[in-house]
Amino acid sequence: MCCDRNMKIFLIFPALWTFVQSAHILGVFQMPSFSHQCVFQPIWKELSLLGHQVTVITPNPLKDPTLVNLTEIDVSKANYQIMQKHGFQFFMAKEQPVHLKIQKIFELNYELANTVLSDKRFIEVYNNSGVKFDLIIAQTYISPILYAVAAKLQVPFVGVASMGGWIGSHYALGNPNPPSLYSEMFLPYHGRMNFSERFRSTLYYLWSRYYLNFEALPKCDQIARKYLGNDIPYIQDIEKNMSLLLLTTNPILYEPRPNVPTVISMEQMHIKPVKPLPKDLKQFLDNAKEGVVYFSLGSNVKSINIPEKLRKVLIEAFAELPYKVLWKFEADDLPGKPENVLIGKWIPQQDVLAHPNVKVFVTQCGLQSVEEAVARGVPMVGMPFIADQTRNIQRLSEEGAAVGLEHTTLTKEEFKNAIFEVVNNPKYKQNVKRLGEIWVDHPLPSLNRTIWWIEYVIRHKGTKHLRSPTADVSWFEYLLIDVILVLLTIVSLALFILYVAIKFILRMIFGGRKLKQN
Numbered sequence: 001m002c003c004d005r006n007m008k009i010f011l012i013f014p015a016l017w018t019f020v021q022s023a024h025i026l027g028v029f030q031m032p033s034f035s036h037q038c039v040f041q042p043i044w045k046e047l048s049l050l051g052h053q054v055t056v057i058t059p060n061p062l063k064d065p066t067l068v069n070l071t072e073i074d075v076s077k078a079n080y081q082i083m084q085k086h087g088f089q090f091f092m093a094k095e096q097p098v099h100l101k102i103q104k105i106f107e108l109n110y111e112l113a114n115t116v117l118s119d120k121r122f123i124e125v126y127n128n129s130g131v132k133f134d135l136i137i138a139q140t141y142i143s144p145i146l147y148a149v150a151a152k153l154q155v156p157f158v159g160v161a162s163m164g165g166w167i168g169s170h171y172a173l174g175n176p177n178p179p180s181l182y183s184e185m186f187l188p189y190h191g192r193m194n195f196s197e198r199f200r201s202t203l204y205y206l207w208s209r210y211y212l213n214f215e216a217l218p219k220c221d222q223i224a225r226k227y228l229g230n231d232i233p234y235i236q237d238i239e240k241n242m243s244l245l246l247l248t249t250n251p252i253l254y255e256p257r258p259n260v261p262t263v264i265s266m267e268q269m270h271i272k273p274v275k276p277l278p279k280d281l282k283q284f285l286d287n288a289k290e291g292v293v294y295f296s297l298g299s300n301v302k303s304i305n306i307p308e309k310l311r312k313v314l315i316e317a318f319a320e321l322p323y324k325v326l327w328k329f330e331a332d333d334l335p336g337k338p339e340n341v342l343i344g345k346w347i348p349q350q351d352v353l354a355h356p357n358v359k360v361f362v363t364q365c366g367l368q369s370v371e372e373a374v375a376r377g378v379p380m381v382g383m384p385f386i387a388d389q390t391r392n393i394q395r396l397s398e399e400g401a402a403v404g405l406e407h408t409t410l411t412k413e414e415f416k417n418a419i420f421e422v423v424n425n426p427k428y429k430q431n432v433k434r435l436g437e438i439w440v441d442h443p444l445p446s447l448n449r450t451i452w453w454i455e456y457v458i459r460h461k462g463t464k465h466l467r468s469p470t471a472d473v474s475w476f477e478y479l480l481i482d483v484i485l486v487l488l489t490i491v492s493l494a495l496f497i498l499y500v501a502i503k504f505i506l507r508m509i510f511g512g513r514k515l516k517q518n
């Protein structure tokens with residue numbers, strides 16, 4: 001009896017195991033930006049190490065020859081050129097109205113999708129190869145065009161984002177997203193919104209739904225059909241078929257919200273164990289007993305792009321600081337570089353932040369940079385430029401883990417004072433450590449959770465059983481317009497009947513009296 005049971009377990013498990021072991025997975029990643037792709041790289045690497053046969057098209061390949069089960073189609077050249085042409089860091093500037101940002105992101109995505117879908121090596125994969133894929137993983141960056149590859153191949157797909165979700169994604173999965181409670185991630189509102197914030201949030205929401213339905217989605221659909229043929233469903237129906245949406249969120253920068261079961265959060269995906277520093281950098285940091293200010297504006301904004309006026313303020317302030325400064329500056333030479341400043345075009349940021357002499361990180365507050373600072377326990381001075389950076393620094397300041405600055409009006413004194421405040425007041429360090437502990441406190445590490453969910457989709461060939469009915473509710477039903485109309489009708493009818501009855505009774509009483517008097 002006992003042996004019989006063991007036997008069965010023995011028979012069942014290998015079958016399940018080998019199936020998941022040998023899945024064919026296709027990854028579609030279009031957005032040329034290191035801070036986006038570094039979130040996804042560990043996913044495709046880990047899946048290939050687990051024995052899956054993984055093919056990805058990406059602008060940031062790992063190019064690691066030891067990953068024998070991974071095939072990477074490199075689209076860095078074309079996609080980075082497109083990014084450059086569109087001037088991402090300019091149209092995403094925090095001064096730009098949010099609806100223009102969304103329009104520009106769609107326009108950028110149209111062009112990226114064109115290059116990806118017309119790439120000969122990729123066409124080989126999606127159109128001609130005999131391989132039957134089990135799963136598609138596609139980057140979620142506002143536009144759904146590339147999800148259409150999954151519809152073409154009739155394979156379940158998982159969306160992954162290097163940040164929170166936007167209105168269109170929440171809508172597609174049926175995630176509750178009332179503009180009174182949750183504003184768009186590119187709007188700097190959070191927590192309980194006041195009237196004017198709710199007003200703007202609502203206008204923006206209405207505009208988004210209009211723009212999506214009548215302009216963006218038809219265009220996305222057209223592009224998908226151009227390459228994948230006419231026998232695919234409408235692009236929004238494809239998006240609604242998403243098996244899983246993996247978002248890079250956390251309870252500090254994104255307010256907690258109710259999510260349908262197919263929306264899963266991951267965090268600090270790109271954080272790696274601390275590695276030894278290059279010799280010159282190590283020497284510089286080791287010798288800086290007085291403390292180090294680390295300055296970087298990340299891979300999208302870049303120090304080289306900032307206005308001359310701001311650069312002058314930074315240089316003058318750095319020269320007067322009693323600390324060493326390590327500046328990620330993307331050129332060989334910095335004219336007027338003070339004695340105490342070391343520049344580097346590329347800096348192993350996670351390892352530098354782990355050095356005990358680094359006292360403060362001056363950052364643009366991009367999500368991935370913030371995750372690194374929090375993981376290494378370094379308090380921040382935040383200088384937001386684009387995208388979600390404004391709301392990130394607002395949240396961090398409220399948590400007492402950072403001081404925020406406005407770069408357009410920044411003065412030397414302000415900048416120096418902010419640095420002194422964060423270096424000398426121990427509360428910033430304590431708070432950033434506290435956030436770090438909350439951020440990663442989960443039953444399983446983020447990468448393990450993510451892989452588990454991806455394999456879950458492969459095992460069950462999609463997640464139809466988890467699909468929330470909220471995904472199919474129309475706005476009419478959601479706002480209870482029909483119920484309210486019926487209720488109003490009933491109440492009006494009741495009031496009318498009451499009115500007639502009272503009138504009748506009054507007439508009976510007074511009418512009768514009048515008669516008697518007469």
Ligand SMILES: *[C@@H]1O[C@H](CO)[C@@H](O)[C@H](O)[C@H]1NC(C)=O
Nearest residue numbers: 022048049050051052068069
């Ligand atoms: C490659 O995949 C096979 C199974 O498909 C697995 O046995 C092998 O360990 C994998 N190799 C590496 C280096 O990931």
Ligand SMILES: *[C@@H]1O[C@H](CO)[C@@H](O)[C@H](O)[C@H]1NC(C)=O
Nearest residue numbers: 117118123127128226227228
């Ligand atoms: C895909 O293959 C079909 C036939 O196998 C061909 O007609 C079509 O042109 C191909 N599409 C692309 C984009 O190459």
Ligand SMILES: *[C@@H]1O[C@H](CO)[C@@H](O)[C@H](O)[C@H]1NC(C)=O
Nearest residue numbers: 154155156233237238241462
């Ligand atoms: C939804 O996905 C399944 C595969 O999981 C596919 O067979 C089906 O055609 C898709 N439907 C739409 C509308 O995309």
Ligand SMILES: *[C@@H]1O[C@H](CO)[C@@H](O)[C@H](O)[C@H]1NC(C)=O
Nearest residue numbers: 188189190193194195196197
């Ligand atoms: C609402 O919040 C905004 C900041 O987003 C602020 O500028 C405004 O003064 C607030 N309005 C009221 C009435 O509190």
Ligand SMILES: *[C@@H]1O[C@H](CO)[C@@H](O)[C@H](O)[C@H]1NC(C)=O
Nearest residue numbers: 046050443444445447448449
């Ligand atoms: C997480 O995944 C890694 C790599 O597959 C594995 O070595 C580790 O044991 C896992 N951790 C847990 C807690 O499951």
